[in-house]
Amino acid sequence: MFDILKKTLKTGTVTVNYPKKPDIAPAGFRGRPEILSDKCTYCGECASVCPPGVIWLEEGMSEKTLTLSYCGCIFCGRCEEVCPEGSIRLTQDYELASKTKDALLTSTSRKL
């Protein structure tokens, strides 16, 4: 019993004050991917390698749109790996909870 008390006191408090105090993920964390609109050339390479298929390219009459859904994203970073322009990358953001699926979509588009 004495040993248990000793270890408990030695350990002290280990919980952190999240979310009051933000908990920043370490560098290199595989978090929410973001599309950098100004660099994207709409080549569709990311869409073709995405394992769960949550990136898609739409080519309409007047514009091209690249959409990514965080719903099924597995944060593998294949999109970041294959993008020739470096226009898609994983970030340190992990707070993705949302009440609607639409809020979990991100897209970029360009007029033709």
Added chain:
Amino acid sequence: MNEHTDAVRKDFKSEILDENISGSETYFRVKEDAAVRICDQLYHRMDCALVSIFATDRRKKEGCFRIHYLFSSENQLQNDRVQTANGFIIIQIDIAENAPHFHSVTSRVPAANWYEREIQDMFGLIPVGHPDPRRLVNFEDWPPKSYPLRKDFDIRTKPERVKGEYTYRRVEGEGVYEILVGPVHAGVIEPGHFRFSVAGEPVLNLEIRHFYTHKGVEKLFENITLDKAVFLAERISGDNSVAHVVAFCQAVEKIAGVDIPPRARYVRTILMELERLYNHLGDIAGIATDVAYAFGAAHANLLKEEILQLNEIVTGSRLLRGMNTIGGVRRDIGDKKDIISQKLSAFRNDFRELMDLLFASPSVADRIETTGRIYNDIAKGLHVVGPAARASGIDRDTRRDHPYAAYPDLKFKVPVLKAGDVNARTRVRADEVYESIGIIEQALSRLPDGDIKISVKEIHDGYALGYTEAPRGETLYWVMIENNRIERCKVRDPSFCNWLAIEYAVLDNIVPDFPIINKSLSLSYSGNDM
């Protein structure tokens, strides 16, 4: 040299149709009616473990189905003499489409039980003489004559549901009650049905039923590209991600005939041992929880969390995902050497302190000693693997017996205990934690310079076996590639072997000890159901 393959060649000369050696795998295609005798001999006389049975649909190319019996052939002591052997022996038989049946080996080799029933469900090949021919994977509402792994079964098929009934074994008698548990459980775990027959508190019989979450993973493999398949393998069993993905990548790399860079082999080894650490800590925490040793559970969970956070720093993922690829690893961890060493050395001290307290506690000992015993002959007969096997006196570990990645260069012990109870399984895990830390430290200090991956583009047609020792035990991938696509990917998760052992482990134990026994076996639903 392999004495076991030599013996098969000599004893079954007239039964072997052809032979094909590829690396450590020796394939013997034999006459259909000889398979049972050969399996019997390999298992009973040569002590080779039956590690998997699976089928392939070769009707298009070769006009038949093929069944593969996969045996592990290892150095072993027999009659005071060490037999020299190292590798895998695969016995193959061809099955004609118009005669879709084969002789069951289950009554001779009990470990064949679920594999044969799985083949029956997925390929429609009937194991004649199987002692329990009920369905296993497909439930009773699955229509007859609908076999998902046949090539002419389209992946988009939505089968019509039919009516049917599943019969459980029954124990009858005065005062015998059935307790039905699941498939929906109280905690956030996966579904499985447990049917206890009890007389008072002691369990007379337990029958388990699984595959509620069968997802058709093997079919899915055949319908996606290789680069995407890597991420599927990684997600088959959530907490054994690295072991699965490495086994898959190793199989594909073998087919491609590439040696990955030494640095990648070492990085993979470090990742696999980090995975073992957090799994074993989670299991020890779970056992402590189930024996109401809350202090121990809290500290074990704290240590597990420390490893998960270390994983995140090292790989960007708490569960070590996204690191492996065909041809090596995707990120270097060289700049993380110091932090890993520092964290692990503190971790080792904390872990030792905790284990000293845990095993010195009389209330813990009272609950885990002699509880849930799996006797050596049962473990061997069912081909139990991993820590559960090593706690029942089975001295097997894929890392040592079929070395891969950097394990041939590193020194480690394989802890083996004999009692086969919850206590032994907990102690084996605790001992393995120290070995894992030792392996990581050696791998870090010897981490070779150089590339972390080589490019693998075109892969010629072929097949190979990939294997790892996951935290739960031996994990196998048999992959066949045709035209740069997966023709067949057979996944054998350790839990597929270990689940049946729980039916034996609980016998003569009281119902309240079931959760501890279950936890001590650390069984995966996801890896099993696939």
